[in-house]
Amino acid sequence: MLFWILVAVLTAAVAIVLLLPLLRAGRNADSAEAHDAEVYRDQLDELRRDEAAGLIGGAEAELARAEIARRLIAASARGQAAHAETALPASETRRNRLAQVIVVVLLPAIGLCLYLLQGRPELPAQPLAARLAAPGNDLNILLARAEQHLAENPDDGAGWELLAPIYARNGRLDDAANAYRQAIRILGGSTGRLDGYAETLIALADGIVTKDAREVLEQSQALDASNPRTRFYLALALEQEGKRDEARGAFEALAKDSPADAPWLPLVDRHIASLGGDAGGQTAGQAPVQPGNGAPGGPTEEDVAAAGQMDAQGRQQMIEGMVDSLAARLKENPDNFEGWMRIIRSYVVLDQRRAAEEALAVALKSFPPESDNGRQLLALAGELRITAEGSGQ
Numbered sequence: 403m404l405f406w407i408l409v410a411v412l413t414a415a416v417a418i419v420l421l422l423p424l425l426r427a428g429r430n431a432d433s434a435e436a437h438d439a440e441v442y443r444d445q446l447d448e449l450r451r452d453e454a455a456g457l458i459g460g461a462e463a464e465l466a467r468a469e470i471a472r473r474l475i476a477a478s479a480r481g482q483a484a485h486a487e488t489a490l491p492a493s494e495t496r497r498n499r500l501a502q503v504i505v506v507v508l509l510p511a512i513g514l515c516l517y518l519l520q521g522r523p524e525l526p527a528q529p530l531a532a533r534l535a536a537p538g539n540d541l542n543i544l545l546a547r548a549e550q551h552l553a554e555n556p557d558d559g560a561g562w563e564l565l566a567p568i569y570a571r572n573g574r575l576d577d578a579a580n581a582y583r584q585a586i587r588i589l590g591g592s593t594g595r596l597d598g599y600a601e602t603l604i605a606l607a608d609g610i611v612t613k614d615a616r617e618v619l620e621q622s623q624a625l626d627a628s629n630p631r632t633r634f635y636l637a638l639a640l641e642q643e644g645k646r647d648e649a650r651g652a653f654e655a656l657a658k659d660s661p662a663d664a665p666w667l668p669l670v671d672r673h674i675a676s677l678g679g680d681a682g683g684q685t686a687g688q689a690p691v692q693p694g695n696g697a698p699g700g701p702t703e704e705d706v707a708a709a710g711q712m713d714a715q716g717r718q719q720m721i722e723g724m725v726d727s728l729a730a731r732l733k734e735n736p737d738n739f740e741g742w743m744r745i746i747r748s749y750v751v752l753d754q755r756r757a758a759e760e761a762l763a764v765a766l767k768s769f770p771p772e773s774d775n776g777r778q779l780l781a782l783a784g785e786l787r788i789t790a791e792g793s794g795q
Contacts, residue, residue, distance in 0.1 A: 413510050420505045442474035559588030563595060570602055578602045596622035597631045604635065608753060611639035630656060630666060641673065650677040676726030725752065729761075736768045739775045743782060750786045763790035 446467065453463040545568065552561050566581035582599035589595070596618050603615040611619075616639050622632045637652035653674045660667055725748045732741050742765035749758035762783055769775035783789065 413513070417505055417510065420509075421502060438477040439474055442470050442477060445470050446474070556584075557588055559585050563589065566595075566598060566602075570598070570605070575602055575606050579606065591621055591625065593622045593626045593629050593632065596625070597629070597635075600632075600635060611635055611642055615639075628659065630660060630664070634666065634670065637673070641677065646677050650674060653677065672724065672727065676724075676730060678730065725749065732761075732764075736764065739765075739769060739778075742769070742779065746779070746782060746788075747786065750788065755788055758786065759788050759790050762788060766790055 449458070449463060449466055449470065452458045453460070458466070545565075548561060548565050552558060552565070555561065562581045563585040566578050566585060569575070569578035569581055579599065579602045582595060582602060586595050586599065600615045600618040600622065603618065604611055607615070616636070619632050619635050619639070622629060623636065626632070633652065633656045637649050637656060640649035640652055653670050657667060657670045657674065660670070725745060728741060728745050728748070732738055732745060735741075742761065746758050746761050746765070749755070749761060762779060765779055766776060769779060771777065771780055
């Protein structure tokens, strides 16, 4: 019964909130003219009292009464004109009444019918404590329960370690990084914890292997020098620092030491190719990476299938590898207009705007701004809000 009382109160409150504008729409607010007319009437009453008390002579009272009456008539006329201007037309009035009926009758009726069809009014109330005690398959409740447990037991390293990857999968990267830190503090470093922490730091930096992430990866490598996960990110750090030869050597060594069916090999080969190496030349059974569908630097069907099995970070790295490969091809063939359009847009998507501007400047050397292709490049630059130094923009 208490539930239905609350429902009725809430429904009435919502109806009142919706009705107030409709009710006000059919009324005229007090105008200045109406206020003036009321003042003039008070002045007439006061004048009668003064005349009766002998405070003012009859002639003076008559003149004052005439002036006040003239002003009163004028104010009343202005008030009637304002009322006529602001009054709702008959059609508007009917629509206003219909809207009021809908708010008062139809909306509560529709809401009640939907609740009776879709809701479960017969279920007893289940407080938060009860839901936490029996969370079922509700991930939010499970997380809340785990967080409550860790708030009461902050030194439960196993709890932090369990919660960290869940946070990461749900996009709560700051919470994931904190959970990994707590687990490492309590349980010590392991390759799984350190690599997970490093991946979270990289994700927080939009795919950049930061100094902090590299230090964590080096700690993990000291525990297991053959760990492919650690080796991949350390090689990626070298690539991002511009140490192309060292990065290529690190990726090639990882490919050589990996099984032929390792799921990370397509991504490693892509980086090797972008760095000028022979992708697929290090492992048996691996075909060289070839662009598909005639598109310069486009992914093959195998690349797409491999990307579908990767996590978000892996897909990001694969995309960056494709862009780097396309950049290498454009250096060999700068007359590829479609390739320039694609790589400029790709750099902006990857938030590498400086690289996009440099690519635009190089592209405009092959396709001058006054040409049709040059105008398309400038139009794309305007759309992406980038400029090229020396391009005349």
